[in-house]
Amino acid sequence: MLGLFKSKKRINKLDEKILRKNNISILLLDERWNAIFRNIEKTEDIKAAETKLKELLKEEARLISERKGMLAKKKENLDRIIHLTPEAYDKNSEPAREEMKRLKTKTKDINRRLENTKIQIENMPSKIREANIKLLECTINSVYFRMRKNRKRLEELEELIETTKNQLGEYIDERERLSGDDTDIYAYFHDLLGGEELEKLDMMHFKT
Structure with missing residues (x-):
């Protein structure tokens, strides 16, 4: 465990080289991480990092859902354009051509939004990873501080037990x-x- 840290004096930043070799799970979904706080109160830093990670996960889910909806709407528009093509050009229907024009404009707008959403979705894993590591760092700082206190108290208890x-x-x-x-x-x-x-x-x- 100690090999994860650049400094032994103070637990701060995790070693990126080691992190790249390890598959760090999303802590919020990790039962063992959640179990840590059954008897330990979360610090404000942990709560803030936890909230940030939750927001990013929700944002990623929202973007994926939004993209799925846009793709469905785009397909609907393209299907409608294909359906209107014979009427617009074979039958020379002006309303059909106007409808096709409107649908093409909407589809272009969807394409633009899809591209923006795609970029956002592609950036989410790195943001989530950074937030997850931040939460891990906050957890380690808090837990190791408590462990140091516990160790000192254990030594005191050992002395008391021996005296008793x-x-x-x-x-x-x-x-x-x-x-x-x-x-x-x-x-x-x-x-x-x-x-x-x-x-x-x-x-x-x-x-x-």
Whole structure:
């Protein structure tokens, strides 16, 4: 993982050479990426990068849908022009020629829009890739910062656990010593005074 970064001191820009070798999935669609934030709150940087990527994906989908609609309309216009051709020229119909002219103008406009849309669609993958990498960089910055904090806390917990283990051992030793002492003393007085007298002493000294 650390090989992905140009600097070990600060996680910032990802190494483009390594990124080109790896197929970086769209993070928003990656279940493992989404799972990271089940217990971790997203930073404002992550939210902003996430929103940007969502907008680009929506824009790409919109452009593709728009292009599909324009192609369908263009086909409809061309089919209509073909249908009107005999009437316009064989029958010398002026309304048919006017309609053909109107349809040709619309088709030219569609062609122009198709070309613009094509260029936009072709540019979308690189924009989406950049936004995806930006989101990845923000994620790494946030997650690694949290991991550093977690590591420090884990070290503290390890020390606390070790201290608690030692204290627990001391408590157990003390309990066994006290319990052993009481047992020995109780047995001694039982043998010395007898059970009946010992019960009286119990009632006298352990009465609650």
